[in-house]
Amino acid sequence: MTSTITAGSAVSAGPAPSPSFPARRRGSSLGRKRIEIALFAGPALLVYVAFVLVPVVLAAVYSFYKWNGYGPIQDFIGLENYRRALSDPVFLSAIGHNLFVVVLSLVVQGPIAIGIALLLNRKLRGRTFFRVIIFIPYVLSEVIAGLSWKLLLQPDGPFDSFLRSIGLGSLKHLWLADSNIVLWTVFAILTWKYVGFAIILFLAGLQSVPAELEEAGRIDGASWWQIQRYITLPLLGPTIRIWAFLSIIGSLQLFDMVWVVTGGGPAGATTTMASYMVQYGFQRNQLGFGSAVAVILFIISLVFALLYQRFVLRRDLQGSLTRGVG
Template sequence: MTGTVESETELVVLPKKGGRRGPEVQQPRRPGLLKFGHWWWALPGIILVILIHYVATAVGGFFAFTDWSGIGDFAFVGLDNFVKIFQDPTKIGALGNTLFLAFASVVLSNIAGLAIALGLNRGLRSRYVLRVLFFMPVVLSPLAVSYIWKFIFDYNGPLNAVLSAVGLEELAKPWVADPTWAIWTVLIVIVWQNTGFAMVIYMAGLAAVPVEIEEAAAIDGANLWQRFWHVTLPSIRPAVAIATTLGIVNGLRVFDQIMALTAGGPAGATETLATQVYKQSFSLGNFGYGAALALLLTLIILAFALVQQRVTNGRPEES
């Protein structure tokens, strides 16, 4: 009897772990290697990216301080390659062309892309077809696009034919062979091909703008421009940051369009740092000098990307 009472008391006062009666819960097994597989599954890709991108960039940065020709031995020359760059007027001109194409293409393509995105953000029946048409140049090969535009800008091409047909024969000229206009032909091709990319980014940003805010601003008496400047534009500030950053990076390293249209000519009028890197490294065999140009271009891209992100960083103000 006593043993029975003690047993019952034990069951009440000292319950089993888990706070419930019933069969004992099976202990989980020790986490195996597969539990942490989410990081080592990606290890081969991470190693490949590190070797191809970062290690190769570091090696190229090292050769920027040498006189290596691409074959054989080399000597360490310190900052001599960079001194030669800033003492060479053609390299200074290439730097100016690089900056001009980068910033002009960013401004024009972003303005055009935002305008198209605002227009297609309305309830147009044909907006899906128009989106495809405006985005199509982005997916086309830059070389193919450039050769088509080179035919258009040819002296006997469609552009001069149209000018002659409307009585403007005096404006006809060899556009890609004219030192004054060649850089503008390159800019037109870049803007035409990049506008669709900016449009897609801005359309994604506009889709996140609450309609109620615009309606409230319209009720308060704000006109179309005021609603855009004070409501829409602050709301798509992250999209502006992304579009301008990618535009600057792509503009600073433009290469295909220049090589297809002008190959850096005429008389170096369209040379950029990217084309000079190619010519110095692979055409002239000055690999160390070309690596110095590439390193300079990398630092410029990094600097402008950081500054641009700093300027456009922030959250839209909440009303």
């Protein structure tokens, strides 16, 4: 509500449309403001309500029923679907897999991306070329990339041959078939796919670090490392915090890469909350149960997003999103 009012007053505070009809202007300005609000916010609001709010509410309703998707919804079972999901070891391990990817993404992808971004921000021969190369995996379609990796990582497949050809044949593993390794394999593929996006974000963030500060640091005798550590990185903070936010949400909702490469297998070793939802909701025709899983995934993501905004992004977002809330 705050934001719409701000937008409205900003509009009316703008340059007067026509000074020659002062009397009519006052009478129509309120109506005009409403039309403007309706025109600008209306379509987006409609789409949002129809495709986000209504489905979320419907999913919440379905989650209290036993429903195979056919026929009327009438078998009300209360919280039974939630009880079943939260007591299913497969679902609990799926949550564990999501958290594994969340933590590893932050700990591994973050430093790699920051390092490469700092490197690519220096004057370097072929800098544009490297920037493009690094961004390519992110542009590839998820399914194409996933299928390619699936075929590359077959036992004695192209990847193993490659290892042998460079004398690392002893590193050969059953990359996708060994349930102790497969989650790491999936994580490596995710890193390959998404680190480029992080790097581009950080590179953009680095552009907003004032060159004067670095210059001043250099004049005061700071080394390159000191400049990065005490000037660039702190100023990159907002970008890092936004990236971490996107990365965590993406990891919590991880689905497509897992589905294409492993299908959640072998034996549930890479099941995520979202792949569990599709497997149980759609493939097993239990839409009520699937909805309950969806609601749990939604609540976990929402709670996390709100907490993160409240405590981590508070300063970054000051004056925009959190005004009036924080």
